[in-house]
Amino acid sequence: xxxITLKNKELAAWRIAAYVFMAIFTFLTVGPLFWLSYSxxxxxxxxxxNMFAFPTGLFLGNYVRAWTIGKLGGLILNSVFYxxxxxxxxxxxxxxxxxxxxxxxxxxxxxxxxFFIMGLLITAHSVLVPLxxxxxxxxxxxxxxxxxxxxxxxxxxxxxxxxxSYIKGIPTSLEEAALIDGAGYLQIYWRIIRPMSQPVVxxxxxxxxxxxxxxxxxxxxxxxxxxxxxxxxxxxxxxGGLSRDFGLLFAALVIATIPMIVFYIFFRDQLMxxxxxxxxxx
Amino acid sequence: MTISRDKKISYAILTLPSVLIYASVIVFPVLFSVLLGxxxxxxxxxxxxxxxxxxxxxxxxxxxxxxxxxxxxIVAVSVFGQIPFGFLLAYIIYRGLxxxxxxxxxxxxxxxxxxxxxxxxxxxxxxxxxGMFTALVRVIRDDPRFVFAVFENRTFSITPVLFVxxxxxxxxxxxxFLANLQKISPTVIEAAIVDGAREHQILFQVVLPQMTNILFxxxxxxxxxxxxxxxxxxxxxxGGPANYTTVIAIYMYLNTFKxxxxxxxxxxxxxxxxxxxxMISVIQAVFRRFEEKYx
Numbered sequence: 146x147x148x149i150t151l152k153n154k155e156l157a158a159w160r161i162a163a164y165v166f167m168a169i170f171t172f173l174t175v176g177p178l179f180w181l182s183y184s185x186x187x188x189x190x191x192x193x194x195n196m197f198a199f200p201t202g203l204f205l206g207n208y209v210r211a212w213t214i215g216k217l218g219g220l221i222l223n224s225v226f227y228x229x230x231x232x233x234x235x236x237x238x239x240x241x242x243x244x245x246x247x248x249x250x251x252x253x254x255x256x257x258x259x260f261f262i263m264g265l266l267i268t269a270h271s272v273l274v275p276l277x278x279x280x281x282x283x284x285x286x287x288x289x290x291x292x293x294x295x296x297x298x299x300x301x302x303x304x305x306x307x308x309x310s311y312i313k314g315i316p317t318s319l320e321e322a323a324l325i326d327g328a329g330y331l332q333i334y335w336r337i338i339r340p341m342s343q344p345v346v347x348x349x350x351x352x353x354x355x356x357x358x359x360x361x362x363x364x365x366x367x368x369x370x371x372x373x374x375x376x377x378x379x380x381x382x383x384x385g386g387l388s389r390d391f392g393l394l395f396a397a398l399v400i401a402t403i404p405m406i407v408f409y410i411f412f413r414d415q416l417m418x419x420x421x422x423x424x425x426x427x
Numbered sequence: 428m429t430i431s432r433d434k435k436i437s438y439a440i441l442t443l444p445s446v447l448i449y450a451s452v453i454v455f456p457v458l459f460s461v462l463l464g465x466x467x468x469x470x471x472x473x474x475x476x477x478x479x480x481x482x483x484x485x486x487x488x489x490x491x492x493x494x495x496x497x498x499x500x501i502v503a504v505s506v507f508g509q510i511p512f513g514f515l516l517a518y519i520i521y522r523g524l525x526x527x528x529x530x531x532x533x534x535x536x537x538x539x540x541x542x543x544x545x546x547x548x549x550x551x552x553x554x555x556x557x558g559m560f561t562a563l564v565r566v567i568r569d570d571p572r573f574v575f576a577v578f579e580n581r582t583f584s585i586t587p588v589l590f591v592x593x594x595x596x597x598x599x600x601x602x603x604f605l606a607n608l609q610k611i612s613p614t615v616i617e618a619a620i621v622d623g624a625r626e627h628q629i630l631f632q633v634v635l636p637q638m639t640n641i642l643f644x645x646x647x648x649x650x651x652x653x654x655x656x657x658x659x660x661x662x663x664x665x666g667g668p669a670n671y672t673t674v675i676a677i678y679m680y681l682n683t684f685k686x687x688x689x690x691x692x693x694x695x696x697x698x699x700x701x702x703x704x705x706m707i708s709v710i711q712a713v714f715r716r717f718e719e720k721y722x
Contacts, residue, residue, distance in 0.1 A: 152625060159626045163524035170516060171534045173594065178537070180559065181549055196562040238445045245442035249434065257446055264453050266703065268655035270676050271696040274463060274689050275456035278470070298452025301445055330437030359542040361658040366684060377544040381662050384548050391552060398545045405540040413533060416540070420599050421606030424644045 185395035207396035220379035228357040231296035243308025264302035311345035352419030464694035481694035505649035513600025521608040536598040547662035584671040
C-alpha cells in the first residue's frame with residue numbers, strides 16, 4: 146500500500162517539476178517574440194517611456210516606414226526567388242543522384258556518395274575566398290546566378306543523403322517490372338521513383354526552403370547591389386543603424402519574421418521531420 | 428550491350444549535374460583554400476608561397492586565441508546545455524508528463540524558423556544598455572539607475588551570445604531526441620512499469636542506454652555547428668566591442684574581406700575544419716570507451 150502511495154507521490158513530483166520546467170522554457174522562448182510583436186505597434190517614444198506596456202492604440206507608422214525606407218518588399222521578392230529556385234533545383238538534382246547512387250549498382254556510386262557526405266562537415270566559410278575569386282573570374286559575382294549556384298551546391302550534401310537513404314528502401318520489383326516492359330531509366334526515375342519518394346520529397350522541399358530562406362553569408366559576401374540582396378542581408382544592413390528608433394527596428398524584424406511563421410504554421414511536421422531525419426537511422 | 432550503354436548514359440544524366448555543381452562549389456574551392464593557406468595573397472597578382480607563416484601568425488595572435496576561446500565556450504554551451512535541455516524537454520513530452528505536449532513542442536521549436544539575423548537584432552536590443560533587459564532589472568530591483576553593461580567586460584561579454592545560442596537552438600535538439608525516443612518500442616517501457624520501475628529508473632536505466640548513439644550524433648552536430656557559428660554572432664555584436672565577442676569565423680571574415688589577406692583568411696578557414704574534425708574524433712573516442720564500459 147505505502148509503496149503505491151510513495152510511487153504516486155513521486156510521479157506527482159515529476160509532473161510538477163515537468164510542468165515548471167516546460168512553462169519556464171516556453172515562456173523564455175515565446176516571451177521575447179511576443180514582446181517584439183506588440184512593441185512594434187508603439188512609437189519609439191512610448192517604447193522608451195515604458196518598455197513593457199501594451200500599445201494604447203493600433204499604431205501602424207512603424208510598419209509603413211519600415212516597409213518603404215527599408216524597401217522590404219523588394220528584399221522579400223528576392224528571397225522568394227532564391228529560395229524557390231534553389232530549393233526546386235537542389236531537391237530534384239539530389240533525387241536523381243539518390244536514384245543513381247542507390248539503384249544502379251555502379252562501383253563509383255560509393256565514391257560519389259562518400260564525397261557528398263563529407264560535404265556535410267564543410268562550412269560556407271571554408272569556400273568563401275575561392276568562391277569569391279572564381280565568381281569574379283567568370284563574371285558571375287554580384288549576379289543572381291552567382292548566388293543560386295552556391296545555394297544549390299551547399300544544399301546538395303544533405304539532400305543527397307536524404308534521397309539516397311530513402312530510395313534505397315523502395316523495393317526493386319516495380320523498377321524491374323518496368324524495365325522488362327521496356328521503360329528507360331529516366332522514365333523510371335520520373336514515373337516510378339519520383340512518385341514513390343513523395344514523402345521524402347516533401348520533407349526535402351520544406352527543409353531546403355527554410356535553410357535557403359535564412360541563408361545569409363553567400364548573399365552577404367558575393368553581392369553588393371541592393372537590388373539583388375535577400376531579406377536577411379537587407380534587414381541586417383537596414384536595421385544596423387536603428388538603435389535610435391526601436392519602433393522602426395521592431396517593425397522591420399516582425400516583417401522579416403512573418404513569412405516564415407506562416408510557413409511554420411502550414412509545414413510544422415515536415416520541418417521537424419527534416420531536422421530529425423539527419424539523426425534517424427532506418 | 429545496348430542496355431548497359433543506355434544504363435550508363437542514364438546514370439550520367441541523373442548524377443553528373445549534382446556531382447559537377449558539388450565539385451565546383453565545394454570540393455574544388457576547399458582544395459584551393461588549403462593551397463591558398465600556405466601563401467600570402469591580397470587577391471591581385473600571384474599568390475606567394477610562405478609555408479606555415481600564416482598558421483604561425485594565427486597561433487600567436489591574441490585575437491585569434493580569444494576567438495577560439497569564445498568558440499570553445501559555444502561548443503560547451505551546445506554540448507552541455509542544448510543537448511541535456513533538449514533531451515529533458517523531449518523526454519517530458521515523450522513520457523506524457525505534461526498535457527499539451529504538442530503545444531509546448533510547437534512553441535519551443537518556433538525560434539528555429541526565425542532567421543538568425545532577426546534573432547540577433549532582437550536580442551541585441553534586449554541586451555543593449557538602453558534595452559529591455561536593463562528596463563526589466565530596473566523594475567525588479569527598483570533601481571532606476573541600473574545599466575546592463577556586460578559587453579564592456581572582456582571576459583564576460585560573450586555570455587549574452589551564449590544565452591541566445593541556447594535559446595535559439597535547443598528546440599532542434601528537442602525535436603531530434605523526440606524522434607529517436609518515439610522509435611523505442613513502447614512495450615519495453617510498459618514492461619519496466621509493470622516490473623515496478625520508477626520514473627528515474629525508466630529514464631536512467633531504460634531510456635538513456637538506448638540513446639548513446641544519438642547523443643554521439645547530436646554532439647557531432649553541436650561541435651560542427653558551434654565552430655562555424657557566424658551569422659548570429661556577426662549580426663548581434665559583429666565580434667565587438669574591441670573583438671571581445673569575436674569567433675574564429677568572424678576573425679576569418681574580417682581578415683579576408685576587410686583587410687584583404689586572402690591567404691591568411693584561407694588558413695583560418697582550414698583551421699576551422701581541422702579543429703572540428705579534431706574535436707569530433709575526441710568525442711568519438713570518448714563514446715567508444717563509454718560503450719565498451721556499458722557492454
